[in-house]
Amino acid sequence: MAADPSAAAAPADPDGPDAVRFTWNAWPRSKVEASRCVVPLAVAISPVRSPESLASPPLPYPPLRCKPPCSALLNPFARVDFAAKIWICPLCFSRNHFPPHYAGISENNVPAELFTQCSTVEYLVAGPPGSPAPLPPVFLFVIDTCVIEEELEYVKLSMRKAVALLPEHALVGLVTFGTQVHLHELGFSELSKIYVFRGSKEISKEQILDQLGLSGGGRPGFPKMTQQPGVQQVNGMHPLVTTGVNRFLLPVSECECTLSTLLDELQPDQWPVEAGNRAIRCTGVALNVAAGLLGACVPGTGARIIALLGGPCTEGPGVIVSKDLSEPVRSHKDLDKDAAPHFQKAVKFYDGLAKQLVSQGHVLDVFASALDQVGLAEMKLAIERTGGLVVLSESFGHSVFKDSFKRIFEGGEHSLGLSFNGTFEINCSKDIKVQGVIGPCTSLEKKGALCADTIVGQGNTTAWKMCGLDRNTSLTVFFDVSPSERSGQPGHQNPDLYIQFVTSYQHPEGQMRIRATTVSRKWVDGSTNTEELVEGFDQETAAVVLARYISLKMEIEEEFDATRWLDRSLIRLCSRFGDYRKDDPSSFSLHSNFSLFPQFMFNLRRSQFVQVFNNSPDETAYFRMLLNRESITNSVAMIQPSLISFSFDSPPSPVFLDVASIAVDRILLLDAYFSVVIFHGMTIAQWRNMCYQNQPEHQVTWVHLLVSP
Template structure:
């Protein structure tokens, strides 16, 4: 796959098919794996130039000048590869010649960035903290110290605001330092933006402007009024720390047979209204810290009676979760409001019970927010992830804001939609397909929040009907794609990043070998995972296992080598050989098997999958396993129960969890304390090596994964065993007492492959 990794290193794009079927009929033969691109708009490129002038656009289709444009140096013209429009160069390009090219025409700069010096945001980044107080004393203590530390890490010029909530919503006025001053809203009743403006006295001193007001400084809201609630971090750190030190558990009594009254939806709604009034259109983030289920007001997920359980997957399937649809509708409205204002919602949910992430998912995903799920505010998953949001250095997230993503492509291609963290801008046009996948029926999307790892999955369809007679040298058999990302850099500057790709298309009977050569099985697996998750959420009666199996059989029948009805003759090209293995692990993954997870956990896993690049998505689908032994250096091991041995240490990376697993002999030696004895220094180094590798992974990943250190036959070993291929189970014919066996009725990969070959050759 080296050449696909090279393409990603140049343009941050991985495509499932790098040679594209040229006709509708050929693309339907490609099975269910769609023509899709996984694109990371802000991936850092050290060698990419940033040009200090505006981009030159085609006057017909608005695409940007790129290395695939045909240039006539004599007539000072360029021809757009997308619509073939002839465009004149403006006067400042007049010295252009084949020896004197501007950077955007260099063949190696297919990805380039423009920065217009005149456009800079005047509002610094805004962080609005929304803190849950319906917690036990110990959890509240953990949360207070984490938030206090975060406020210390926020860049000094950023504006910070604070809301605490429980039964009521408390908006803290930070700009009035003499005595603490708070505005209170009832948690059970929805309020409108106008009521918030009214109650907080925004236009008390001067008349409110005429209707249609967005607010903000432009609409006559004074800077002093905004500074009552949003202050630079350097000025309000003391005030916030004083509030946090005094912060008590929600004072309203909770009967023993009831849950606490918690109005999360209302608190997030007030925060959104407040930001929409003070700083519309700026890079602002609402960071919600939630410690339990919402039981009151809009967005409630369960009643206060403890006798009523929080909804499970079974309840959602049977449509017997009474609060679910109403809560989702509320958060869809909130998402729409935040997207309109250009603001982001981040959620840090830390509780043993569910808090309602499944309902909030729509608002977080459409605004491009971050999400972290953990069981306690004292857990390293929460504390270290929160630090990563604000820290600067090698591993910072490079949070950018206010992005608009647009796509342009050749006329025979349509865009079905995007699965990922964005919201449709409903820009309809000839590029939009009739079939909608994810956020579709548009060629432009809003990305309120994006960082250097945010990845979008674009799904395309081919609409060309006829097969050309012969593709001569003169015919152009290239498809072009252009991705434009207009965003606010964390320096405040507005930038435009342009990536232009060209992919060859093939058609007709002899094209199958070309298609095989261009198939990227890792990218295809990542696309299929997003697609199956999306279908499970949106299609009633959808059977994911059956759909994945049918897709795989179709693909193997089309691209495998075999004689009809002879399974032993079946073989796949190396380009396809790992794909069945990915599908086997995807069927068993947490994205498809929801039985053992709560709706919150499933929503969390899918939100992370939908924003990660191909390499990370593949680790979520098929975890990586590294084996450490005394006799050899660390080496990758098969994800199989056979990898377990008494004298080995295994390191499993399943993205959300990292497991260091000690074989039984190693565990006995460790418990005997051999690693502390000077003559066994080699053993001490051997124990330390997987820990160091695990820490290196943890350092650069967001959200920070959970680290599990366990021993063979220990209770925590389940984190590893659940991910392994069950090649030896309690009922298989493996009479080897020293081999580990799994107690499962799942089929092994070998059996899965046998069935696949039998069905593919029929």
């Protein structure tokens, strides 16, 4: 099916200055009319998108909040009485007095958070006087050594590059594992000192701390772990500074040589593997030890466990397949028939690990580089709930792994802006309820009047924990309309609705920040005024929201038929908003705001998110995790690839997803997000093979065309 070229012709910044996109930019007032819209009332937001998009630099003072239980932040939509020094909250209509330090406020002297263009502002949060500086970010590397020597050399090379890119003050640690888990004590530079844990036995956090001498009582020969006086709480947790930090986690500037020596000495796992068996790999115990170490040394401080996995777990907790090669790794068919004996137990283990990491405020990143599955389907909970990154490749020598791994640690304009320890909160007008969130976060179970009865994703709360987030992180928030009796009475109807998103997080530079985004949209009467509904429909956002919604339902509902559900939804949407004459199919037409939506649904129902045939459970988990966390623009490319044409006669332009777009004098660039394909037409390929690009007379036009994609 061909795609309209305009699908790829997106504006420079389709998400706008607030990084917020609505499925419907005008909302019906009643629950019945909302259900007739078919596409859910939802918002996609990137909580900490690049600060360059902000209209104001970070404000060096704390935000002003409305009185409880509202607690919304002061924003441009508030009504201000400059004479009485009072502001009225647009969400709850409470009257609030400005504090004394706002005494100079006037119509000609307005704080930045009241500027019309500052619907998104960021505040710098200073700690109490005398509080210690926040600890630097922590990177704990967990390396799988059950790989061939060539693969391990690729890992060593990437590790050296990564350490060189880290800030000198960043803390690093190293765990290696195969049949057993080895925790390296970087603080003991005289010789290589390692703590060994059995890979076949599940070990509790307390046992880990006892063995490392990090428990309250300490081990014989080790000092007792103590908390420094005067240390304040950060996000409800104590940033303990203990002797254990300097034993296992050291600044890059102090341990770079030691780490380099350890990498030089690192060998593939020496445990013999019998013929017909898989390598004995204890991934679960390794991650358990890493989480326990961080929990003892740096709870509440931004830290990432970066796991480099080269195969499936075959030993101890988290095992996904037996050692016997005659037993295949579970498939989708096995999961459907409940014929995967290890699956539920492994999921339960990683669910517990996820809860531990979330309580500590730490992130799990996974780089899976193997031809076989490594267990991403089981780890999905731990990765997604901590906001971790995931990369799937065939080898540690593949450019997908090497480039992605390097990208995490790059600074400057290529930086991902990795942030830590975030909390995401929502406040909204009284006639709106929050159903839940789909994305890399965990519910904080903050229940209240704004929680809807219907739950979608992480619901029954208005606050979520985001242990890890970056500039590209996106969340999808689902809403419900629940008008009160008074709001439906004449004279009490507010024409506008308001939603405020507040994200507090630890910036990559270390300081805590609060970012508040307040948006407003119009209420409309959906029963009589469908024109405003149609004009406010965002078909790209709607397609992505439905993709995320059905991916969730496919995971939690065994009998859910995604294809039929999509077909019925499209039929209902077209019958509601399409123009047609009964019994005359040729008369059917859709508004331009809906014209691409059927094509999106056509491609979605055939995509890897819905059709899991020929994909492994790990691949499906990988695809869905990225779909749930990427921006709308990137997610649309996952559903419907963009095709760009390059030629001598015209500038780069989108073309139809059709064989008719192929021409002998064209270069085509297909961007499907997970893969990029460059196609040279016959004439272009012949010129390239004849090396025209090396001839001086063709340097300007021909070379420019060749390198443009």
